[in-house]
Amino acid sequence: MSDIILETRGLTKRYGGVHALEDANFVLHQGEHVAVVGDNGAGKSTFVRQITAVEQRSAGTVMFDGREVNFAGPLEAREAGIETVFQTLALADDLDVPSNLFLGRELFKVRLGPFSILDRKAMRERTMEALKTTAVKIPNVDNPIRNMSGGQRQCVSIARTAAFASKLVIMDEPTAALGVQETAQVENIIRGLKARGIPMILISHNLRQVFDLVDRIVVFRRGRIVASLRKEETDGNDIVSYITGVKGSETAYA
C-alpha cells in the first residue's frame, strides 16, 4: 500500500458522446518510471489530464499518496506534489526564466495580497540551482524566453517540473519537437529524476526512448488500457502490435 504513489480505479472521461477514456485502472509505484504509449487519440493525454485535474473526470477514483483525491484544478494537483510538463508549452514568452519557473508560486519579500513584493534575487538563485541540478544550460536566464530556441524553451519547462518535483512527475511528449541533442538533454533530466527516486509517467511516441528510459510500458488503445508490460518482458514489435490492435482487445489492469 505504502509503496503505491498513484492509483486510478475505473477512471472514465466522456466528451459528450465520445468516450475518450474508459475504465482506466492504473497503478504507479514509488520510484517507478512508466511510459504511456498509444496511437493518436488513444486517450493518453486525456488520462493525464484527469489525474492533473486540468479536466474533471466523468467517473472513477484517483488515489494519490495513500488517499483518495479530488483535485479541483491543476494548482491543487501541483500543491499535492504532481508536476506536469504539458504538451503545449505552458510558458509565458515575455517573461524571463526565473519568472517562468516560479509562475504561480512566486517567492515574496513582503506579502501585500496581490501587490506582494517579489523576491527576485532568491528566485534567480534558486533558478540557477535548479538548472544546475537538472543539467540544463541556459546562456542568459534574464532574457525573455521568446528569444530562445524551441529546445531551450522545452528545457526550461522540464527544468521547472524537475526542480519542483516532489512526489510525481508527468511528461506529455516532452521531446516531440526537439532535435537530437536537445532530446538527449531532456533524457538526461529524466534519468536524473530516476536517480532521485521520483516516480514519473512519460507519454511518448518514441519507442526507442521508452525502452531506454522506463521500467514499464502501458499501452492505450481507443480510450482503454490494453496492456501493461515490464520492459524486460517485451520488445518493440510486441508493443506495436498492442498499439495497432493486433494483440490485446480486452481491458487490462495496469
Added chain:
Amino acid sequence: MAQPTHGLGGLKYDPAKKTRAQEWNVLLALVVILVTFELLGRIFLGDSFLFNTRENATSLFNEQRLQIIILQVSIVGIIAIGVTQVIIIGGIDLSSGSVVGATAMIAMSFAQVATVNGNPNPKAIFLEQGWLDLPVIVPVVIGLCCGVIAGMVNGFLIAYTRIPPFIATLGMMVSARGLSKWWSNGNPVSFPTESYAAIGKGLNPVLIFVGLAVLFHLIMTYTKYGKHCYAIGSNEDAVRMSGISVPRHKVLVYTLAGMLASLAAVVLSSKNLTAQAGMGVMYELQAITMAVIGGVSLAGGRGSVVGTVLGALILGVITSGFTFLKLNAYYQEMTMGAIIVGAVVMDQWRQQSRGRGK
C-alpha cells in the same frame, strides 16, 4: 546523476547579449523629435524650441514651454497608466474617456459651494438635499467609486462572460457618456469648493501624474500583480495552468484602470473648475496612443509604464511643436493619426523579427 551535458543545440542568438529594453528606442525617438523641432525652429523661425533665447534670461531652458508640454499630457497620462496595464494583459479599454465625463459630473456635484458671490448657488445639483460645502474627501471618494464601479463592470464582463474587451468597454463607453449627459440634463456643473479646486491647481496634475507613474512602475516591476499582468498577456493558458486565477486578475486590472480614469476626472474637473457632459471625449484614444507610442504591444505581454510616460511626452512635444511652428491644428490631428498607425506597424515588425511562432 550528473550525466555529461550536451551542447546548447539550436542556439541561434548571442548568449551574452542582453536584449535592449524597448524604452531606449522610445527615448531615442523623443530626443530625435525634440532635436527636429529645435532645428526647424532655428532655421525657419529663428527661435529656439527648447532654450530660452530672450534677453536677460535667467534660465537655460524655456521653462514655460516645458511645463506646458508636461501639463497638457499629465491628465490623459494618468488614464494611460491604467490603459497600459490593460493592454499588457492583452485587453483594451475604450471606456476611459466616458468614465472621465461621468465621474467629473458626479464628483463635481458633490463639491459645489453653497454661496456664489454672496448669493445661494443657483445651479447646485443637490440644493434641496443641502449637500453643499462638503469636505473635499466626499467628492473625491465618490468620484473614485464611480471609476471603480465602471472598471469592475468592465472586468466582470470580460473575465466571466468572455466577451471581447473591445465590446465590453465599448458598451461602457456609450453608457457612461449617456449617464454623464443625463446627470444634469446636459448642463455643466460648476462652482467647486476651494479645497476641491486646489487638487488640480498649477502643476499639481503633473505631480499626481509623476507620482502615480512611479508607483505603478514599481508595482509592474516588483510585485506579483505586475508579473502576472505580463504573464497573462504573454500566454493566458500557461497562466491558467499554473493555477493563477486569471479572471480575478483581469477584474483587478480593469478596476484599477477605471479608478485611474476617475482620478483623472477629479483632477481635470478641479483644474477647469467645471464639469461638462462632453468631458474626456477621445481621451481613451489619446491614452491608447500614448501607450502604443511608448512601445506597449497591442498583442499583450510587452511594454511598461516608463514607455507610456515617454509616449505621453512624445505626444506633448509634438502638440507643442506644431503650435510653436505655427502650424494649423488640423495638421496636428492628421499627423497624429499617422503616428498611431506608424507605432503599431513598428510593433508588428518587432514581433515578426523576434517571434518564432508559438
